[in-house]
Amino acid sequence: MKGLEVSCLQLGLERQRRPVLSEISCVFKPFELTAVVGPNGAGKSSLLQALAGVLAPSAGHIELDGQPAERISPAQMARLCAYLPQAETPAWSLRAADLVALGLLPWGRPKDRERRVSAALQLVDAQQLAERPVTRLSGGELRRVQLARLLVGEAPLLIADEPTAALDIRHQLQLMHTFRRQADAGKTVVLALHDLPMAARFCDRILLLEQGRLVAQGTPEDVFTPALIGDVYGVTCEFRWRDGVADFVPLDLL
Template sequence: MSARTAPGPRPEAPCLEVRGVGFTIGGARLLEGVSFSAAPGELVAMVGPNGAGKSTMLALLAGDLVPSEGTISLAGTAPHRWPAKALARQRSVMTQQHGQAFSFTVRELVEMGRAPHDASDRDEELIDASLVDAEIAELAHRDVTTLSGGELARAVFARTLTQDAGVVLLDEPTAPLDLRHQETLMQRARSLADEGRCVLVVLHDLSLAARFCDRLAVFSEGSLTALGPPEQVLTPERIEQVYRQRVAVLAHPVTGRPLVVPV
């Protein structure tokens, strides 16, 4: 499969708008003055060092947190103001934590993604397709408490797909995965955007982000310091400034996209 295909159509009105957002908790200032938008048909990566504010921003977009100042609009309404069931139909979220305390089967876990929706003839089709897309169809009858970390992450990703929302939020989805499944997941995230969904993903691997994403939002110390296509954003100077690490930025030998190599 191609590592990156052409992005889907982008209407004028973005489905996510962030304007002057800040967030403070327990006296700690985690985000300040963040503004950006994301549209259907677009895959946007939020990158930056640990503690930069990426996951906090994703939680605000999801409606799990409320901004201390500024506004966020999800399809015209602040995420935290959507009724819970309606919000779950608007956006799906894959968080970093995947602990499972109860002995559901993998298929039952994935089926939970259909909970916000009325019963439909499409339910079984969507569940089956999600199991295949996440490459866990052979694990469908396994107890989720017996899965490895990577297998469980793939099951949670399948549940996120089954939710069938127009906005998809993924928080470090590739962290527990091996090389093959990192590629598989990012290819599926790319195809979601190409289908016309608005996809935002938190990533640490800058080269992976550059290969699959339309734009990169670089966070540093709670601020959005750069936003744009990978070729414009991923410069050695900016990466050294943000990460405090010298790098070389090369052209990928197959895709031509930026490839970030520590020096």
């Protein structure tokens, strides 16, 4: 599979005429799993929406493999990038398998649709939910079905906004392994995460946002320091590293 390199140059974004992102410059590469972290309201979701082409930047620009994003048609963009928003509420009580199949819309009606849908459901341990109407699923079950929708296509760029938020610990781990394997296979994966130890363990790169600005980027060891995290989140904390796994202990409010 051919990977996709995404670069943001001096990216700025406004919502209702208020700036929510400014001067973001960063690069997302194939084979890399990147976590975007930061406090509530830091601009994580906005950055992901801009990357997915859902929101148009108000300043700077985004390039995909050197091609300016604004010159890519929506249909072409949909084949390059799969995106799962933070809160996605299905309007109708579709069958779970039908919801997953919507992820194949950018590719028309591929012949092996059913096989792909069941393979995607298997990736998130949800094959037994295939026939269930999505309104009868629990929050975590629905989230897994939605993640299968994200994974069912062939897009080289995967973007998910807090994919693990509603999941139990077993499914959190399983999902992070899945994203890790997708990155190892050459995809460019960008996740917004609140779980810092999970980000430290699975991700190659961390982007730390605060009030719409990129405060730090680098490997988990570079970014997850008590000084940096403590400062941005307004807490005192400790990181104890063991074999690339961070034991993160928030201690108190700053």
